[in-house]
Amino acid sequence: MALRAVSALTWGLGGPGVGPLRSGTFLRCATQHRLEKMPSSIGFPEASRRPFSSHRILVDVDQSHGVATMKLKNPPVNSLSLELLTEFVISWEKLENDKSCRGVILTSNSPKIFSAGLDITDMYGKNAAHYAEFWKAVQEVWLKLYTSNMVVIAAINGSSPAGGCLMSLASDYRIMADNPKYTIGLNETLLGIVAPFWFKDNLVNTIGNRASEHALQRGLLFPPADALKIGLVDQIVPEDKVQSTALSVMSEWLKIPDHARQLTKTMMRKPTADRLLKQREADIQNFVSFISKDSIQKSLHMYLKFLKEREK
């Protein structure tokens, strides 16, 4: 199996422990059923469209079919900055509150990059308050995606390392563009950082324990064909078919009565989401103390330098 890594950088790590538990909440359940046929192309009839957008998030809702397409737009690499994460949560809540919206296709406005993962500049050279706010926003986006009542399909139209991979993992179904130049995976160890337990839980739930051990320790980034083999993505399709495939897969998912699908999703995902909810504050403190360490800041500095100086 061909595996690709960005670099072989490794530096010394020291990790804080896990804090006390506290209780949390989970999914609400709606019961609307609608079995309409979906369009096979991306073009929605003008009358039924309701687009809205912010600086970094573009949303197009096809009201007659109950499906929204949400595009990340944060050039040049769609990094998940605090601003993007904040705008994401606002847009997501708007969709959750829209009773006509039953499914979301999550994709990128950039042709080659789904998302470069968390914005490293939000984790480097800032103060503790910034790190805490940033991490809370990362948690919030994952919780929103992972526990959503809506069907969430990731249309992965480009590379998707680290936080980008996490957003895909939190979706219900992943379709990736079949271009061997693109990769997906949780490559945190290559940056000298450690994927937190809930990233790991989400990966284990998706590809199993052994494959996760291997992928996480080595920080593996998988080309689409290999990602499909290990179940990291569910389907690979030609680049120009990603969106249309997402729409037709969505139409299949939306044939299932919402209440039954939602209760099943809750049954499958609640224990994993609750694990974070119960120790959310401790997880923030762990992140802040980990990322503030000199050794970790040095690793991130070296990685940013490597990204800027590497040959393209």
Ligand SMILES: CCCCCCCCCC/C=C\CC(=O)SCCNC(=O)CCNC(=O)[C@H](O)C(C)(C)COP(=O)(O)OP(=O)(O)OC[C@H]1O[C@@H](n2cnc3c(N)ncnc32)[C@H](O)[C@@H]1OP(=O)(O)O
């Ligand atoms: C004990 C346990 C405690 C728990 C503690 C928790 C620890 C933290 C866990 C953190 C979890 C997740 C981490 C992440 O998500 S980190 C981000 C990881 N991402 C990557 O490694 C991807 C890096 N980027 C790339 O590989 C490439 O950029 C690309 C996406 C493949 C695109 O390639 P390209 O050639 O098209 O573009 P490129 O020239 O490389 O980049 C353009 C500019 O963008 C900058 N940049 C790239 N990625 C990022 C990023 N993630 N954040 C910020 N900036 C980024 C890059 O430096 C270029 O900048 P410039 O134009 O040269 O100035």
